[in-house]
Amino acid sequence: MDRADVIIFGGGLVGPALASALDSSGLSAIIVDPADPALAAETSFDGRTSAVSSSSMRMLETIGVAEHLAEPGCPIWRIAVADGLKPGGLHFDPDDGEPLGFMHQNRHLRAALRARAEAGRNIWQLWKAHVTSVDRADHGVVVALEDGRKLSAPLLVAADGRNSKTRDAAGITIARWKYDHQAIVSVLGHERPHEHIAYEIFYPTGPFALLPMNDAANGHRSAIVWSVRNEDAAGWLSLDDPDFAAEAEAAMGGFLGKIEMLAQRSSFPLGFHHAAQISGKRLALVGDAAHAIHPIAGQGLNLGFRDVAALAEVMVEGARLGLDLGDRQLLDRYQRWRSLDALSVAFATDSLTRIYGVPGTTASAIRRFGMGLIGRISPLRNRLMNEARGTSGDLPLLLRGLPI
Numbered sequence: 001m002d003r004a005d006v007i008i009f010g011g012g013l014v015g016p017a018l019a020s021a022l023d024s025s026g027l028s029a030i031i032v033d034p035a036d037p038a039l040a041a042e043t044s045f046d047g048r049t050s051a052v053s054s055s056s057m058r059m060l061e062t063i064g065v066a067e068h069l070a071e072p073g074c075p076i077w078r079i080a081v082a083d084g085l086k087p088g089g090l091h092f093d094p095d096d097g098e099p100l101g102f103m104h105q106n107r108h109l110r111a112a113l114r115a116r117a118e119a120g121r122n123i124w125q126l127w128k129a130h131v132t133s134v135d136r137a138d139h140g141v142v143v144a145l146e147d148g149r150k151l152s153a154p155l156l157v158a159a160d161g162r163n164s165k166t167r168d169a170a171g172i173t174i175a176r177w178k179y180d181h182q183a184i185v186s187v188l189g190h191e192r193p194h195e196h197i198a199y200e201i202f203y204p205t206g207p208f209a210l211l212p213m214n215d216a217a218n219g220h221r222s223a224i225v226w227s228v229r230n231e232d233a234a235g236w237l238s239l240d241d242p243d244f245a246a247e248a249e250a251a252m253g254g255f256l257g258k259i260e261m262l263a264q265r266s267s268f269p270l271g272f273h274h275a276a277q278i279s280g281k282r283l284a285l286v287g288d289a290a291h292a293i294h295p296i297a298g299q300g301l302n303l304g305f306r307d308v309a310a311l312a313e314v315m316v317e318g319a320r321l322g323l324d325l326g327d328r329q330l331l332d333r334y335q336r337w338r339s340l341d342a343l344s345v346a347f348a349t350d351s352l353t354r355i356y357g358v359p360g361t362t363a364s365a366i367r368r369f370g371m372g373l374i375g376r377i378s379p380l381r382n383r384l385m386n387e388a389r390g391t392s393g394d395l396p397l398l399l400r401g402l403p404i
């Protein structure tokens with residue numbers, strides 16, 4: 001029987017981050033994932049990117065992931081929010097010399113997390129591994145794999161994504177709804193520099209996010225996350241590149257000049273879910289297994305990284321006190337620590353998409369009045385900026401850039 005401190009189901013972006021955080025403090029983890037790592041290690045650019053907040057980035061530096069990144073992320077120095085192309089939007093600019101976040105290509109994040117996990121002395125990665133049974137008993141967790149291997153640990157962590165089978169098998173209920181929208185993601189080349197500004201442009205048909213990326217050898221680029229109605233998605237995807245680029249240019253009001261497509265377009269159905277609890281008997285949920293939100297504010301992965309920082313801190317402190325890592329009190333502490341933050345980000349993001357989805361000139365005038373108000377009240381503006389950066393609330397050590 002192979003034994004570790006924690007068994008993690010899911011080797012996506014959040015599972016390996018947790019294994020690395022635990023490894024940095026001498027705790028061991030076995031990652032189990034049915035996926036073929038060769039597919040996940042696909043090196044060509046698929047157009048998927050993530051905004052990683054400054055606090056998440058600090059954690060990735062502290063646990064040794066950032067040093068494996070193929071290139072530094074593109075810093076975001078301003079977030080500009082606009083109601084369509086109307087004047088009077090809102091912007092957030094930090095005044096303390098630290099960017100609001102960094103844009104990374106998902107393939108670079110995946111590769112860096114994989115390399116860090118491979119370098120970890122206390123991490124075992126089991127790919128193409130299929131689980132046949134999970135027994136979360138009073139004295140520990142035993143997992144049986146299809147090839148006959150058995151694994152044991154005091155704690156099981158579900159990092160198996162939005163359709164988490166582990167969550168469902170544990171009987172944890174979720175609140176879930178669909179947005180009737182899909183996100184089209186891709187990368188645009190543009191004539192003028194983005195000046196490190198992330199734009200969130202809200203249209204009644206759905207928000208359009210434009211996120212700055214490092215310049216390519218042949219010019220400036222930005223990622224887009226364009227939320228479109230389900231019934232329109234196929235039409236948007238079937239446009240040829242020049243036509244799609246012309247539509248994107250119009251949605252942006254042409255402020256970055258001539259646009260061309262630099263990556264394939266892909267679409268993701270948009271939904272919201274939130275688990276009623278994020279812990280159970282010898283079980284903790286992290287990342288999308290626990291919660292998924294609309295990508296407009298680029299916070300989904302960051303919420304998962306915040307789960308990682310809190311759970312790792314609770315586990316490492318528990319281990320130092322000689323506690324059983326599946327101890328109910330430790331899991332309760334994790335749940336208390338994360339619940340409020342995850343729920344408030346989820347509801348803020350959900351409200352944002354709904355408020356901006358209301359059509360009509362009155363709704364638009366109210367939104368612009370609201371934006372003007374937030375712009376003038378600096379404590380409120382700073383609070384929202386800290387949310388984007390992931391520095392609000394009771395921050396775990398790793399998010400402050402401190403080892404546990």
Ligand SMILES: Cc1cc2nc3c(=O)[nH]c(=O)nc-3n(C[C@H](O)[C@H](O)[C@H](O)COP(=O)(O)OP(=O)(O)OC[C@H]3O[C@@H](n4cnc5c(N)ncnc54)[C@H](O)[C@@H]3O)c2cc1C
Pocket residue numbers: 009010011012013014015032033034035049050051052131159160161162165166183185225268286287288289295297298299300301302303304
């Ligand atoms: C269009 C779009 C844009 C986004 N942009 C951003 C952004 O800018 N910033 C941001 O913070 N977030 C963003 N997000 C959210 C972010 O992508 C997710 O929150 C993040 O990928 C979740 O990571 P995860 O590891 O929890 O899940 P996943 O990445 O889904 O990984 C789950 C893993 O579990 C494995 N698995 C599945 N079933 C099992 C099983 N039974 N046992 C074991 N393993 C299993 C899978 O093979 C997979 O490897 C965006 C999301 C979308 C849809």
